[in-house]
Amino acid sequence: xxxxxxxxxxxxxxxxxxxxxxxxxxxxxxxxxxxxxxxxxxxxxxxxxxxxxxxxxxxxxxxxxxxxxxxxxxxxxxxxxxxxxxxxxxxxxxxxxxxxxxxxxxxxxxxxxxxxxxxxxxxxxxxxxxxxxxxxxxxxxxxxxxxxxxxxxxxxxxxxxxxxxxxxxxxxxxxxxxxxxxxxxxxxxxxxxxxxxxxxxxxxxxxxxxxxxxxxxxxxxxxxxxxxxxxxxxxxxxxxxxxxxxxxxxxxxxxxxxxxxxxxxxxxxxxxxxxxxxxxxxxxxxxxxxxxxxxxxxxxxxxxxxxxxxxxxxxxxxxxxxxxxxxxxxxxxxxxxxxxxxxxxxxxxxxxxxxxxxxxxxxxxxxxxxxxxxxxxxxxxxxxxxxxxxxxxxxxxxxxxxxxxxxxxxxxxxxxxxxxxxxxxxxxxxxxxxxxxxxxxxxxxxxxxxxxxxxxxxxxxxxxxxxxxxxxxxxxxxxxxxxxxxxxxxxxxxxxxxxxxxxxxxxxxxxxxxxxxxxxxxxxxxxxxxxxxxxxxxxxxxxxxxxxxxxxxxxxxxxxxxxxxxxxxxxxxxxxxxxxxxxxxxxxxxxxxxxxxx
Numbered sequence: 004x005x006x007x008x009x010x011x012x013x014x015x016x017x018x019x020x021x022x023x024x025x026x027x028x029x030x031x032x033x034x035x036x037x038x039x040x041x042x043x044x045x046x047x048x049x050x051x052x053x054x055x056x057x058x059x060x061x062x063x064x065x066x067x068x069x070x071x072x073x074x075x076x077x078x079x080x081x082x083x084x085x086x087x088x089x090x091x092x093x094x095x096x097x098x099x100x101x102x103x104x105x106x107x108x109x110x111x112x113x114x115x116x117x118x119x120x121x122x123x124x125x126x127x128x129x130x131x132x133x134x135x136x137x138x139x140x141x142x143x144x145x146x147x148x149x150x151x152x153x154x155x156x157x158x159x160x161x162x163x164x165x166x167x168x169x170x171x172x173x174x175x176x177x178x179x180x181x182x183x184x185x186x187x188x189x190x191x192x193x194x195x196x197x198x199x200x201x202x203x204x205x206x207x208x209x210x211x212x213x214x215x216x217x218x219x220x221x222x223x224x225x226x227x228x229x230x231x232x233x234x235x236x237x238x239x240x241x242x243x244x245x246x247x248x249x250x251x252x253x254x255x256x257x258x259x260x261x262x263x264x265x266x267x268x269x270x271x272x273x274x275x276x277x278x279x280x281x282x283x284x285x286x287x288x289x290x291x292x293x294x295x296x297x298x299x300x301x302x303x304x305x306x307x308x309x310x311x312x313x314x315x316x317x318x319x320x321x322x323x324x325x326x327x328x329x330x331x332x333x334x335x336x337x338x339x340x341x342x343x344x345x346x347x348x349x350x351x352x353x354x355x356x357x358x359x360x361x362x363x364x365x366x367x368x369x370x371x372x373x374x375x376x377x378x379x380x381x382x383x384x385x386x387x388x389x390x391x392x393x394x395x396x397x398x399x400x401x402x403x404x405x406x407x408x409x410x411x412x413x414x415x416x417x418x419x420x421x422x423x424x425x426x427x428x429x430x431x432x433x434x435x436x437x438x439x440x441x442x443x444x445x446x447x448x449x450x451x452x453x454x455x456x457x458x459x460x461x462x463x464x465x466x467x468x469x470x471x472x473x474x475x476x477x478x479x480x481x482x483x484x485x486x487x488x489x490x491x492x493x494x495x496x497x498x499x500x501x502x503x504x505x506x507x508x509x510x511x512x513x514x515x516x517x518x519x520x521x522x523x524x525x526x527x528x529x530x531x532x533x534x535x536x537x538x539x540x541x542x543x544x545x546x547x548x549x550x551x552x553x554x555x556x557x558x559x560x561x562x563x564x565x566x567x568x569x570x571x572x573x574x575x576x577x578x579x580x581x582x583x584x585x586x587x588x589x590x591x592x593x594x595x596x597x598x599x600x601x
Contacts, residue, residue: 011317015368016342020072020361024086033089036065040099052110053125056135059103060401066100067401068363069093078353078370079345081174090167094159101155104138105148111135112142131402133557141254144243154239158514162235165228166514172221173509174353180213182206192217193354197374200299204288211296211501218503225506226476232514233469248466252518256525257407258560262572263521266528269578270456274490276582277452280445280589281494283596294499295487298449301377303442303595306435310375313346320384323425324418327537328545331421334394335387338369343390346373346383355509356382358389358415362401367393377443381419388418395552406555408516410563412526413533414552419447420534441592448585451527453490458520461486461505479505525560528581532568535584 021029043058050058073093076086114122119139123132145151176192183205190198190210198210218225237248245251253260285293287302305311311319317339325332338344343366356371367390373379392414396404427440464482468474474482480502487500505511510519533551537544551567564570570577 010314011339011344012342013313013344013346013373014342015075015345015370017072017075017368019341019366020068020364024076024089032065032069033092036062036069036096039065040096040103043103052107052114052122053127055107055110056131056402057127059100059107060131062100062103064362064401066093066097068361070097071359071361071368074359075345075368075370077170078357080351081171081353082351087167087171091159091164094163094167095156098155098159101158102148102152105145105151105155108138108142108145109148110142111139112145114139128402130557131400134402134405137254137257144245144250146242150242154242158235162232163514165231166512169225169228169509169512170353172224174351176217176221177350178213178217180209182209190214191350191352193352193372194348194374196299196354197348197372197376197379199296200301200376200378202301202304204297204300207296207300208294211294215503218506222476222503222506225512226474226479228512229465229479229505230469230473232512233466234473236517237466237470248470249463249518252516252521255407255516256409256522256560258409258525259573262561265573265575266521266524266578267456267459269575269582270452270524272575273579273582274453274492276585276589277445277448278492278494280448280585280592281453281491283589283593284442284445285494286596287599290496292494292496292499294496295501295504298454299378299446301439301442301446303438304435305377305439311377311380312375313373316373316375316380316383319380319426320387320422322429323384323422324387326425326429327421330545331387331391331418334391338367338387338390341366343367344369344371344383346371348372348374356386358386358393360390360393362404365397377439378446381422381443381447384418384422385415386418388415388421391418392552392555395549396556399553399556403556407560408519408522409525409529409560410555412522413529414526414555416526416530417533417548420530424534424538438595441588441595444585444588445592447527448589451524452582455520455523457486457490458508458510459518459524460489462511462518462520465505528578529564529568531581531584532570532577536568 021032023029039062043062070093073086073090076083077090080086111119119136122128123135128135146154173192177189178192178195179187180190180198181187183203190213192214195210195214198214199207201207201210236251240246240248240251249260249263253263281293281298284297284302285291288297321332321335324335345368352372354372356369358367358369360367369383369386369390371379371382371386373383389411392406392411393404396406423440423443427437461483464486465474465479468478468482483505484500484502487495487504501507513519533548537548547567551563554563554567558566561572564572
């Protein structure tokens with residue numbers, strides 16, 4: 004992509020996965036999946052463990068393929084009832100697969116050490132020992148097979164139904180907004196976040212206040228959903244002998260409680276570093292403090308065009324990636340050429356951004372809502388970083404390709420850092436660019452070191468109270484305000500909180516993953532350590548980085564960090580080093596803010 008004359012598509016193509024939704028190949032795949040599940044359910048108990056595990060692996064790959072396809076369709080058209088119906092159908096098949104997995108976990112847990120060692124040494128499983136070891140460990144926290152089967156069935160119309168309801172409702176939400184120039188417009192909720200990143204404070208304020216009303220109008224529904232999701236999880240945790248509600252999220256994240264505690268200790272010890280960035284942003288804005296709607300807004304105008312076209316955004320990402328990491332740049336161009344990115348803003352799309360993919364096809368897809376902001380460009384680099392992680396594992400079996408969110412977010416943040424550093428390197432002679440990039444870096448520091456820890460504090464408080472009964476919407480608002488006070492301190496002006504953030508943040512309603520927050524902080528800080536080595540070693544570091552990506556599906560976080568960085572994740576000093584490394588850029592940012600007052 005040499006110039007902005009090339010106009011890359013902002014719509015994705017899914018035809019390499021299925022000809023079309025409801026097409027003969029799609030229907031045949033559904034029928035085959037149903038038959039395979041039935042056959043596996045009948046024969047897995049009698050098959051040897053190695054054969055049963057291989058069959059389960061193949062089924063999981065097929066299930067993931069169909070799940071990714073329907074997820075893409077649903078995100079792009081939240082009102083498509085036929086797709087929603089098939090998502091509900093798929094939830095039933097996922098429940099069937101959960102029962103097969105529960106049976107496998109139980110069988111593995113029943114093996115003694117010598118029997119398990121012999122199984123792990125089987126040539127068919129020799130490269131999957133880590134994954135089957137985790138299945139065995141999970142088998143130690145399991146109800147009876149009959150109870151696990153019942154739980155899987157009930158989750159279809161319970162736990163996961165709440166998540167589907169949230170996606171459907173939020174995809175249809177809109178609100179009337181009066182813009183500063185006086186015109187009124189009906190705004191889809193998917194556009195609200197972009198408006199709150201506007202350089203014009205009046206636009207941000209209008210979008211925040213007008214956009215609050217739908218969340219307030221549906222607060223009871225969202226509170227019921229959040230309580231339903233958490234209540235189901237807590238009940239299952241107790242039944243499985245996991246009284247601590249963080250045990251399962253930590254297992255899913257492949258990290259220890261000691262590492263999480265060390266990370267959070269470092270953040271709260273050094274929280275004044277990101278708070279200083281917010282105070283400097285307020286000085287640049289000319290206010291005593293910030294409002295919640297100011298938090299994602301650029302305080303330093305980007306050089307050049309105020310609205311970044313999609314074509315220019317792709318050029319920016321391509322140049323930054325190619326200069327620092329040619330293979331990543333080539334992969335990004337491949338994604339554009341093959342139609343693997345969905346970015347077009349339109350009514351009916353679900354808010355947010357994500358990366359998904361199909362191991363069956365060896366392809367990835369990126370979804371986002373592009374509105375021309377700097378944050379959107381960073382989001383694009385973030386999601387492509389995720390996709391590159393998956394590409395690094397292309398050809399590996401599923402048992403070596405499933406990595407935890409903690410390490411996934413490390414790869415995506417690494418992509419962001421390449422973009423920001425590349426923009427600075429390419430445009431050092433552009434007036435205003437260094438200051439703008441500092442603003443972006445400080446905005447990221449706030450997000451990862453204050454906003455996301457705030458979500459963790461809220462969710463931890465909520466789960467603590469939910470353990471004793473349902474938590475009403477009014478209490479959810481109070482818990483959110485408490486978490487915001489704790490993390491933001493005095494950086495927000497009186498009345499500048501967002502008590503409905505618990506409803507508007509999709510991450511709290513993802514039914515398949517609990518505590519969808521601390522892995523982001525993990526990824527941000529670990530990626531800073533990786534990027535520091537990249538800056539020191541240059542291109543010689545990249546083979547090691549790719550080894551890090553490939554190892555992510557075959558070891559826990561502590562092992563991956565120790566073997567690739569020589570780092571001890573249970574030491575608060577490791578995490579603190581990432582936070583303290585912001586000091587030089589923070590000092591530059593504060594100097595700019597002070598000069599602006601002069």
